[in-house]
Amino acid sequence: MKKRSLSLLALLFAALLALAACSGGGTDTKDTDKKDDDTSSKDKEETATLPLKIENEGEAIKGGTLQYGMVSDSPFQGVFSWELYDDAYDSTIMGFATNSLFDTGEDFLITDEGIGKLEVDADANKATITIREGVKWSDGEPLKIEDLIYAYQIIADKDYPGVRYDGDFRNIVGVEEYHDGKADTIAGLKKVDDTTLEISFKKLSPAIFSGGDGLWGYAAPKHQLESIPVADLLASDAVRKNPVTLGAFKFEKIVPGESVQFAKNEHYWRGEPKLDKIVLQTVPSSSAATAIKSGKFDIVDSFPATQYDNVKDLENIDVLGRPELAYSYLSFKLGKYDKENKVNVTDENAKMNDKALRQAMGYAIDVESVTKEFYQGLRTRGNSLIPPVFASFYDDSLEGITFDPEKAKTLLEEAGYKDVDGDGIREDKEGKPFVVNLAAMSGSDTDEAIVEYYRQNWKEVGIDVQLTTGRLIEFQSFYEKVKADDPEIDMFMAAWGTGTNPSPAGLYGKEAEFNFARIVSDELTNLLTDIDSKESMDATHRAKAFRAWQEYMAEQATTIPTYFRTEIVPVNKRVKNYNIDYIDGTQLHEIELVADAPVK
Amino acid sequence: MWKTVVRRILVMIPQLFVLSLIIFFLAQKMPGDPFSGLITPETDPSRIEELREQAGLNDPLPMQYVNWIKDVAQGDFGKSYTYKRSVSSLIGERAYNTFLLSLFSVILVYALAIPLGVIAGRYKDTFVDKTVVLYSFISYAIPTFVLSLIFLYVFGYQLSWFPTSGTVDVGIEEGTLSYYWNRIHHMLLPAITYAVLGTTGIIQYLRSEVIDAQTQDYVKTARSKGVPMRKVYTRHIFRNSLLPIAAFLGFTITGLLGGSIFIETIFGYPGMGQLFVNSVLTRDYSVITTLVMLFGFLTLLGSLLSDIIMSIVDPRIRID
Numbered sequence: 001m002k003k004r005s006l007s008l009l010a011l012l013f014a015a016l017l018a019l020a021a022c023s024g025g026g027t028d029t030k031d032t033d034k035k036d037d038d039t040s041s042k043d044k045e046e047t048a049t050l051p052l053k054i055e056n057e058g059e060a061i062k063g064g065t066l067q068y069g070m071v072s073d074s075p076f077q078g079v080f081s082w083e084l085y086d087d088a089y090d091s092t093i094m095g096f097a098t099n100s101l102f103d104t105g106e107d108f109l110i111t112d113e114g115i116g117k118l119e120v121d122a123d124a125n126k127a128t129i130t131i132r133e134g135v136k137w138s139d140g141e142p143l144k145i146e147d148l149i150y151a152y153q154i155i156a157d158k159d160y161p162g163v164r165y166d167g168d169f170r171n172i173v174g175v176e177e178y179h180d181g182k183a184d185t186i187a188g189l190k191k192v193d194d195t196t197l198e199i200s201f202k203k204l205s206p207a208i209f210s211g212g213d214g215l216w217g218y219a220a221p222k223h224q225l226e227s228i229p230v231a232d233l234l235a236s237d238a239v240r241k242n243p244v245t246l247g248a249f250k251f252e253k254i255v256p257g258e259s260v261q262f263a264k265n266e267h268y269w270r271g272e273p274k275l276d277k278i279v280l281q282t283v284p285s286s287s288a289a290t291a292i293k294s295g296k297f298d299i300v301d302s303f304p305a306t307q308y309d310n311v312k313d314l315e316n317i318d319v320l321g322r323p324e325l326a327y328s329y330l331s332f333k334l335g336k337y338d339k340e341n342k343v344n345v346t347d348e349n350a351k352m353n354d355k356a357l358r359q360a361m362g363y364a365i366d367v368e369s370v371t372k373e374f375y376q377g378l379r380t381r382g383n384s385l386i387p388p389v390f391a392s393f394y395d396d397s398l399e400g401i402t403f404d405p406e407k408a409k410t411l412l413e414e415a416g417y418k419d420v421d422g423d424g425i426r427e428d429k430e431g432k433p434f435v436v437n438l439a440a441m442s443g444s445d446t447d448e449a450i451v452e453y454y455r456q457n458w459k460e461v462g463i464d465v466q467l468t469t470g471r472l473i474e475f476q477s478f479y480e481k482v483k484a485d486d487p488e489i490d491m492f493m494a495a496w497g498t499g500t501n502p503s504p505a506g507l508y509g510k511e512a513e514f515n516f517a518r519i520v521s522d523e524l525t526n527l528l529t530d531i532d533s534k535e536s537m538d539a540t541h542r543a544k545a546f547r548a549w550q551e552y553m554a555e556q557a558t559t560i561p562t563y564f565r566t567e568i569v570p571v572n573k574r575v576k577n578y579n580i581d582y583i584d585g586t587q588l589h590e591i592e593l594v595a596d597a598p599v600k
Numbered sequence: 601m602w603k604t605v606v607r608r609i610l611v612m613i614p615q616l617f618v619l620s621l622i623i624f625f626l627a628q629k630m631p632g633d634p635f636s637g638l639i640t641p642e643t644d645p646s647r648i649e650e651l652r653e654q655a656g657l658n659d660p661l662p663m664q665y666v667n668w669i670k671d672v673a674q675g676d677f678g679k680s681y682t683y684k685r686s687v688s689s690l691i692g693e694r695a696y697n698t699f700l701l702s703l704f705s706v707i708l709v710y711a712l713a714i715p716l717g718v719i720a721g722r723y724k725d726t727f728v729d730k731t732v733v734l735y736s737f738i739s740y741a742i743p744t745f746v747l748s749l750i751f752l753y754v755f756g757y758q759l760s761w762f763p764t765s766g767t768v769d770v771g772i773e774e775g776t777l778s779y780y781w782n783r784i785h786h787m788l789l790p791a792i793t794y795a796v797l798g799t800t801g802i803i804q805y806l807r808s809e810v811i812d813a814q815t816q817d818y819v820k821t822a823r824s825k826g827v828p829m830r831k832v833y834t835r836h837i838f839r840n841s842l843l844p845i846a847a848f849l850g851f852t853i854t855g856l857l858g859g860s861i862f863i864e865t866i867f868g869y870p871g872m873g874q875l876f877v878n879s880v881l882t883r884d885y886s887v888i889t890t891l892v893m894l895f896g897f898l899t900l901l902g903s904l905l906s907d908i909i910m911s912i913v914d915p916r917i918r919i920d
Contacts, residue, residue, distance in 0.1 A: 074878045075870040077683050084684075086638060161684070163651065166644030234684045256693065257870045259770040283765055284868045286745075287752055291764065294757040342646075476632030476883060479639060499642045506641045513645040 049377060050321025050568065053579030053586075058594030060576050063276035066591060067598060069283045069297035071304060075257025076282060080243045082218040083154045084162045084234055089282075092301055096262050096278055096588060097138070097245035099218040101129070101148070102211065105583055107390050108500035109209045115143070115219075115246065115269065118209075122537050125204050127215065129197045136267040138250035141223050145191045151220035152186055153178070159231035171214035173200040205532040206542050210501035219246065248273045248588040258282055264589075273589035292317055295600035298572040298593070305378045306444060308568055316599040317570045322580050323389050324565040327382050328495040330365070331559040332358050335518035336485045343511055344518040352436075352490050356415035358557040361436070361491065362401035363408035364461040365454050367562050374446050378568065382561030384550050389582060390502045392539065393546040401560050408461040419462055426462040435464045439481060439492040442472035451493075468492075482516050492516070493562070503532055504549065508559075519558040527552055572598040601911065605904065612900050616893065620672075623892040624665050627885050633657055634681030634883050655681070668889070678886035682879065687890050691875070695857055697767055698864075698871035701787050701794075702856035708795035713802035718841070720803065721810025722833060732803065740800040744793075744862040751793050752866060762789040765868030790867045794860065802845055809841035816840075846913045850905030854898035 070076075072089055079085040080094055103114035110118050115135050119128045135143040155164050156178045170176055174187025188200040201213055211217045221244040228236045238244070243251055248270070249262035259281040264273040283291050283300070289310035292300050303311075312319055332352040335345050352358060371379045383400030386393050416429040428434040436458070440451045451472065458465045468488045473481065482492055494516075496507060505528050506512050510520050527549040536542035553559065571578050576592040579585045634655075635648045652658055656667065671678060677687040720732035739747075756764040763769070763786045772779045813819060814837070822832050859873030872891070879887035910917050 073865055074874060079684055161651075163638060163643050163647050165650075166647040168644065235686075253770050255766065255768055255770050258766040258768075258868070261770040279770055281766065281770070282868055284866055286749060286866055287757070287764065290753055290757050294760075296757075296764065474631075476630070476636055476881075479636060480631040483636075497640055499640060501642070514639065514641065 050319055050566065052320060052322055052581045053577070054318045054320065054571055054575070055577050056573050056575065056594055058576070060274070060592035060594055061596060063274070064593040064596065065277040065279055066275050066299070066575070066593065067297045068278055068280040069288070069291060069300040070280055071285050071288045071300060071302040072282045073285055078240055078254065078256050079234065080251065081220075081233065081239045083151060083160075083164060083220060084239065086163055089302075093260055093280060094245075096247060096249045096280070097243070097251055097265070098247040099220065099245055100247075101131070101219055102217050104211075104500065107210075107392050107502070108582070110211060110217075116148075118215075120204065120208055120537075122204050122534055125201045127199045127201070127204075127208060128192070129199070131195050131197075132269065133195060135246065135269040137221050137223075138245045138247075138265045138267060139221075139224075140267055141221070141244075143219060143246065144222070145194065145197050147219040147222045148197050148216075149186070149189050149191065150222040150225065151216050151218055152189055154220055154225070154230055154233070155216065156186060157230035159229065161231070161234060168212060169214045169216075171202050173202060175214075204534070204537075205503075206536045207501055207503050207532060210503075212501045212503070221245075249275075249278055252277070268589055270587065270589055274592050292570045292572070295572065295598040298575050298598050299578070300570050303568055303570055305375065305566070305568060306446070308376050308378055311570050314570075317572050320569045320571055320578070320580050321378070321566045322569075322582065323387060324497075324567045325387055325389060325499065326495055326497045326565055327385060327387050327561050328379075328493070328563040328565070329382070329385070329559050329561050330362065330491060330493050331517045332361075332491045332557075333485060333489050333516075333518065334558060335520070337483075337513060337515075337518060342513075344515050344520050346518055346520045354415060355555075355557060356411045357417065358560070359401065360408040360411040360415070360417075360461065361458065361463065362557055362560040363404045363411065364463065365457045365562075366403045368403060370450055370453060371563060374450055375563070378566045379563040380566075382564045385504065385553055385559065385561055386502055386546060386550060387498055387564055392543050393502050395547050395550050398550055398554055400554060401557065405457070405461050412461065412463070417462075424462060425459075425464045433464075435466050437468045437488055437490045438465050439468040439478060439486075439489045440472050441478045441494065442474055448472060483513070485518065495563075502546070504528060505532055508553070517558040519556065524549075524552065524556075574598050601908075605908065608904050612897070615900060616897060619896045620669065620889070620893060621665070623889050624668065625661065627883075627888045628661060628664075630880075630883060632883050634885060637882055672893075677890040680879075680884055680887050682882045682884045682887070687886050690887065691872070691890060691894070694859075694870055694872050694875045697869065698859040698873070699856055700783070701790060701863075701869065701871065702859070704784075704787050705791040705794035705798065706852060706856065708791055709798045709802065712795055713799035714806065714842075716799065717803040717806025718810055718833070718838060721807040721814075721841070724807075724811055729807075732807075736800045736803045739797050742797065744797055744860065745866060747797060748790075748793050748863055748866040751789060755789055762786075767869060786869075790863045790869055794863055805844050806841055809844060810837055813837040813840055843910075843914055846909055847906055849909050850907070851899075851902040853905060854902035857898060858895065 070089060070092060076089040076093065077085070077087045079087070079090050082094065082099055085091060085094070101114055101116035102110045102118065105111040105113070115132050117130045119130070121127070129148065131143060131145070131148070137143060152172070152175070154160060155162070155169060156175045158179055158181060165179065172186065172188045174183060174185075174189070177183040178186045190198040190200075192198050199215070201208075205213055207213050208215050224238050224244045225233065228238060233239055241254060245251065245265070246269070248265055248268045250265045251260065252263040253261040259279065262278040262280070264276055266272055283297070285304050285307075288300060288303055289307045291297055292311060293314055293316070295316060308319070311317060334350045334353050335347040338345050347353065367381045371377060371381060381400070381402075383398045384395055386395070388394045388396065412426060417426040417434065418431075419425065420427045420431045426434055438451070438455075441447065451467070455465045468481070468486070478492075478494070481489060482494070507514050508519065508524065509515060509528055510525050527545065530536065530545040531542060531549060533545075536545055569580055574593050574595045574597070576594050577586060578591065633652065635652050635657075638648060656664060659667075668678070679685065680687050680690050683690050716732050716735075720729045723729050752764060755761045767786050768779065768783050772782050818836060819832060822836055823829070827835075857872055859871040859876070861873035861877050863869065864871040864874040875887065876891050878884075879891065
């Protein structure tokens with residue numbers, strides 16, 4: 001029974017996509033540069049052809065309920081604790097009632113606009129957080145320094161079940177002693193006065209300004225949580241049903257896995273929200289486009305990019321777009337991860353350990369056509385391993401590896417990959433048959449077509465590329481194989497979400513298990529160290545360090561960026577102002593509506 | 601007969617034990633584990649390794665099995681890795697949703713299929729019969745997800761007669777009359793979809809049984825004794841024709857907990873079918889194994905129930 005359900009599921013998804021694609025009124029225009037009259041879209045990243053914000057005319061109504069749709073094909077988990085959750089949907093939901101202490105600005109660096117103000121003394125390895133006076137929890141209790149400390153204590157607790165008690169977190173002085181039960185308090189956290197907390201670190205890097213190095217960006221309501229043992233938190237009502245929060249809205253009612261009703265938080269420190277309520281509901285991806293079209297939702301989150309065609313010309317909505325914190329890539333296996341010593345080891349004799357070969361593989365593929373034909377322009381060719389949202393670190397002058405089959409052929413020819421037997425396929429340097437094995441992930445039915453297109457591209461320059469296992473590989477199996485350095489994989493296509501800390505050390509470092517290419521060199525290590533060094537506390541120095549690293553990676557071509565992605569957000573015309581810019585986007589408490597019900 | 605029933609129940613124990621062995625080892629054989637999906641640059645691989653160690657996933661497989669079966673014997677099915685709560689409460693919640701929806705669907709199926717099947721059989725080869733047969737062929741041929749999407753689009757979004765997803769609206773006070781009506785309202789459209797698709801087998805069985813019965817001796821006898829045709833149908837033919845359907849009743853009852861992945865996914869209705877497929881995709885071992893054990897148990901129970909029901913409704917059949 002299990003097998004059948006699974007293959008049926010795959011079939012279902014394929015059919016759903018096909019169906020969704022034809023249910024949108026048969027629009028066949030390929031013009032993705034749609035511009036609305038009432039929007040401005042020129043500012044910011046050039047990758048986004050969609051506007052970042054809308055301003056709809058009309059007088060705002062008093063209060064009102066915003067209908068928020070969240071596209072998901074499975075029920076959300078419902079762990080509403082920043083310390084404990086690990087599902088992105090839970091984080092979206094918590095966003096309305098966030099316990100976040102810091103605001104971020106350019107490059108997602110912490111600013112002084114939030115509840116907490118961060119001051120860093122790099123030489124003393126200390127940071128000081130000062131919180132605003134008069135900030136209250138959603139139940140009216142004042143926010144105290146003890147609430148900040150309690151969040152650290154949850155994560156450092158011996159029974160803490162989550163992922164955040166990690167190497168970074170142990171960078172705070174005294175955390176390990178507390179975890180092991182040798183100390184009753186965390187020595188590195190010192191309450192200076194009622195609004196000031198001093199934190200001591202073992203070492204500091206520029207990552208602290210992105211909320212790294214162990215700095216924890218959220219408060220936990222100690223008055224609600226302290227009576228619950230940390231081991232029981234996950235099952236408690238304080239996490240599942242009635243979390244106490246700091247954000248613009250507060251949890252009012254939850255239907256597990258399906259929907260959440262938020263009411264405005266009258267204690268919100270920035271001022272009373274203009275909306276009365278927000279109702280968030282999950283919507284299956286198969287009907288997301290229909291739902292927004294029929295006026296069921298005002299805003300839809302995680303909208304599937306494959307359904308863009310079905311919503312782009314609708315009268316009652318605007319489609320906003322912003323770059324995602326992610327990049328897709330093509331990477332090559334150059335070695336192995338040594339589990340004993342926890343280091344990556346590059347194999348000098350690896351099949352793909354030839355810079356010219358790797359570059360040629362990159363020059364051979366026509367990424368730009370794929371972005372246009374398959375992704376309706378919602379993806380653009382990536383030129384760097386840093387997404388463009390990190391404006392100060394991203395190097396737009398990098399050319400990257402563009403589509404140039406002639407150059408690919410020349411490179412291969414010069415490197416000694418010649419077609420000896422005249423069948424149109426190149427042999428290796430010794431004249432033996434040469435096959436490159438590509439591992440690629442399965443997902444939508446377009447994935448198959450895209451991979452086939454790339455295989456054709458490679459064949460045109462004379463490289464025989466075969467799929468590892470003969471077909472596309474399911475997500476979990478794919479990473480299992482990639483992680484284990486399966487000898488059947490010579491290269492693989494995948495993607496990374498970067499998070500808000502752009503430091504590449506965790507993905508390309510010598511000791512990083514996620515350095516799937518297994519590339520190690522002294523030069524690379526130095527470049528990475530420089531990015532996170534004390535000198536890089538200076539933003540200009542860090543930007544330079546990032547640039548040097550990007551150039552090195554582009555030259556080595558061990559991981560070739562393929563796409564940057566655009567996230568799309570359909571918004572109903574009833575929403576007065578909405579801006580999804582990462583830096584100066586609309587604050588939740590400012591959202592207003594101009595009609596009693598969404599425009600149909 | 602009761603001796604047989606007790607014996608059959610006792611035989612289930614070794615059967616379930618073998619099933620538990622198979623499913624436990626097969627589940628572990630799948631590539632990846634519950635933690636391998638947690639890869640982002642912000643998660644620390646060594647912390648994930650710690651969690652794996654704490655969860656006992658690094659122990660030798662036979663040892664893991666023994667630990668698991670010990671807990672299961674005490675009624676503890678462990679904790680879902682994905683949902684981070686006890687498997688029994690998670691499955692309980694979903695089973696409740698699925699049970700309500702399935703029960704509702706099955707009632708609709710019988711309410712629709714029995715009259716149609718009898719009428720089609722009684723008026724064989726007439727226009728009515730042909731319409732019913734055509735309907736049952738079409739409903740047999742349409743894939744579940746196609747009809748679900750069409751119904752959702754037409755009745756949910758275009759006509760707005762029904763809610764489009766979920767089990768209940770969030771704003772309604774629990775326990776009130778409008779709360780229960782709201783739940784039923786949410787179930788109507790998926791249940792109707794299921795019913796429209798689920799009738800084929802019953803219609804066809806009933807129709808051919810009714811047609812066969814018309815030429816049986818007992819019908820001739822009844823007619824020759826002057827029993828009116830209407831009464832022959834309601835008293836004699838109808839009851840006999842229901843036998844093959846009664847044979848499946850046990851499976852139908854236990855199948856109420858199976859759930860349908862298609863309907864649940866399209867109507868955003870959190871139920872067992874979806875839980876099962878998602879737990880496989882996320883390698884949520886504790887949920888996978890518990891669900892398979894549950895489904896296995898229900899199948900065995902269903903076949904036993906069917907046999908018991910048959911022996912009750914058809915005195916010619918005896919279990920001994």
